[in-house]
Amino acid sequence: MxxxxxxxxxxxxxxxxxxxxxxxxxxxxxxxxxxxxxxxxxxxxxxxxxxxxxxxxxxSSPQFESDFRYRERMAAAEKRAIARHAVSLIEPGQIIILDDSSTAGAMASLLTEVRPLTVITNNLSAITALSGVAGIQLIALGGAYSKKFNGFFGIVTDEALKSLRADIAFLSSSAIEGTQAFHQDQEVIQIKRQMIRSARRSYLLADHDKFSRQALHFLADLDLFEAVLTGGKITPEASAALADGDVKLISTHSEESENSA
Missing domain, CATH: 1.10.10.10 (Winged helix-like DNA-binding domain superfamily/Winged helix DNA-binding domain)
Known part of the structure; x- marks a missing residue:
């Protein structure tokens, strides 16, 4: 071999x-x-x-982020629930940004429910899913392709984002500690930060395992986001930290529990 x-x-x-x-x-x-x-x-x-x-x-570890293909399999049902709630926050006619994350990628197939839309993304899965879809104006961000993250990054991506403006950005991070979000990769952080700057408001998408975890690089304070969307039950300590920091948490786990009650 x-x-x-x-x-x-x-x-x-x-x-x-x-x-x-x-x-x-x-x-x-x-x-x-x-x-x-x-x-x-x-x-x-x-x-x-x-x-x-x-x-x-x-x-994943504090210094290493998993391959996209592995992350896509982890907490798949929870990520779909988060994605569905995220799509419910979008109105027809808006301009949205999707980052490279597997959770944002899960939103792509659901966006036909709120067409027409303009979608800006560096996420290859989202680009593939939305290419040629009627009612979706797709702006694919160029740059250097990363197989590990299944997306495009670098100077070209950053410069393209600086010239664009959107209504909402949907992002994810690999770790949340207290009221701050973190990620292991500097280049990924650079693009995510520019996405936040390019949008009027942003939401952070994070499955419950991301909470009370560490990663090497600081991404953003959570109060930069309209809300943090999760799909599972987080620890009381993590919940208390968000409440003390006046960070809004939306949990699809809580909504499902209420609906089944």
Missing amino acids: RPEDRRQKIMDILLEAGSASIEDLANSFAVSKMTVHRDLDDLEQAGLLRKVHGGASIE
Whole structure:
């Protein structure tokens, strides 16, 4: 097996399982542990995984964000619920921004319910879903494509956003601590911040696992957002911090509980 093919299969294993040991990977491909180490070094250098003691992981850490394909599978039902509520906040005729996140991407297929719309996005999944859809004026932000984030970033993306204005921006972050949002990647943060500046108002979309977590880089104070939308029950400590900071939290979990009562 060619090294590039083996490394792709290593990624396939990690996308399915989240983590794997060097010993198991060596046995799976009938190669030496040293060969696996070299494969993991190359994949880590590309930002696709992180090496841990005795193996590798694709799961998020304070310094590492997971591959888009892995994040898309995590909390999928909750993200769909968040996406549906987010779409309910949009009115026909508005201009909206969707960021690169899997939660914002889940909104794309629902936007036909509120056409006509203008959609600005760097999210390749959203671009693919909305291309050629009647009633949707799609403005696809160019830039350097990131396979890991399945979106476009960099100077070209930033400059395009600076020339645009929108009614609402929908963004996500990988971690929320207290009343602040964080992310592991500086380039991603740069584009998200410009999206906030380019919109009259913004909403933060975050599944409940994002709360009380840390990531390397500060993104924004939560009071910059109209509200934080989540789909699950967060801890009392996280809820208290938001209340003390006068941050509005909208939980689809609470709404579903009320509707079923």
